[in-house]
Amino acid sequence: MAALVGSYYHMPAVAEVWxxxxxxxxxWAFAFSLLxxxxxxxxxxxxxxxxxxxxxxxxxxxxxGLLSLFWGWRGMEIDFFYQxxxxxxxxxxxxxxxxxxxxxxxxxxSPLWFVPTVLFAMRxxxxxxxxxxxxxxxxxxxxxxxCPTVLVTNWIVWIPALALVYSLPPALQFPLFSVVMxxxxxxxxxxxxxxxxxxxxxxxG
Numbered sequence: 370m371a372a373l374v375g376s377y378y379h380m381p382a383v384a385e386v387w388x389x390x391x392x393x394x395x396x397w398a399f400a401f402s403l404l405x406x407x408x409x410x411x412x413x414x415x416x417x418x419x420x421x422x423x424x425x426x427x428x429x430x431x432x433x434g435l436l437s438l439f440w441g442w443r444g445m446e447i448d449f450f451y452q453x454x455x456x457x458x459x460x461x462x463x464x465x466x467x468x469x470x471x472x473x474x475x476x477x478x479s480p481l482w483f484v485p486t487v488l489f490a491m492r493x494x495x496x497x498x499x500x501x502x503x504x505x506x507x508x509x510x511x512x513x514x515x516c517p518t519v520l521v522t523n524w525i526v527w528i529p530a531l532a533l534v535y536s537l538p539p540a541l542q543f544p545l546f547s548v549v550m551x552x553x554x555x556x557x558x559x560x561x562x563x564x565x566x567x568x569x570x571x572x573x574g
Contacts (some may be wrong), residue, residue: 389402391540399445402543406444409551410435416554428497435498439490448543455539470535474530484520487515525555 394401396453403508415433418424425432458469488511493503534542 381452387541390544391538394544395540399448401546403441403447405544405547406447406550407437407441409547410440410443410554413551431497432494435494439494444485444547447546449540449542450474451539451542451546454535460539467532467535471528471531474531475524479511479523480520480525484523485516488515488519 397404411433415424415429415436417431454470454473486554488504491502492506493500495534496502496506526566528565534545537545
């Protein structure tokens with residue numbers, strides 16, 4: 370990903386392509402953030418599971434619909450958050466600005482909102498869209514073990530990634546986020562499996 374950012378600043382031909390992507394994003398606004406996140410976090414992982422033979426046959430379309438609903442909203446939410454950050458801290462790529470944006474993102478919004486809500490949403494999807502059952506599953510272990518573990522993993526991946534995302538002009542930040550999200554979700558999809566005798570690989574959880 371560092372190579373992608375470096376190419377924007379040091380390779381004019383690549384920078385021109387980036388600029389076109391930025392113009393496309395500006396033209397489509399939140400429709401871009403909705404559709405790109407749905408593709409990266411819902412459609413593509415579902416396709417990979419199907420190709421691997423690990424996608425359960427029962428309720429697969431309902432599951433895809435629920436995933437698309439959540440990730441479409443989350444994509445627009447993150448896009449809006451990036452815009453708010455730009456208004457609060459400016460759009461420069463100097464070190465103080467980057468530190469402020471990454472700190473607010475990862476040490477305020479992630480523990481208080483982004484991580485808990487994505488974990489709740491995944492349980493909501495796993496439970497067929499039942500808010501009541503998903504909420505009931507958020508027990509003491511959820512808050513003392515699951516959330517902290519996922520938060521640390523989130524920091525390992527996203528702190529360096531966001532330092533690069535926020536170093537780009539505003540119009541290119543969400544497109545780069547989408548690229549990172551795509552690879553991140555694919556890795557999680559491929560790794561979040563457990564072996565079961567006679568049943569090959571199965572989706573974790």
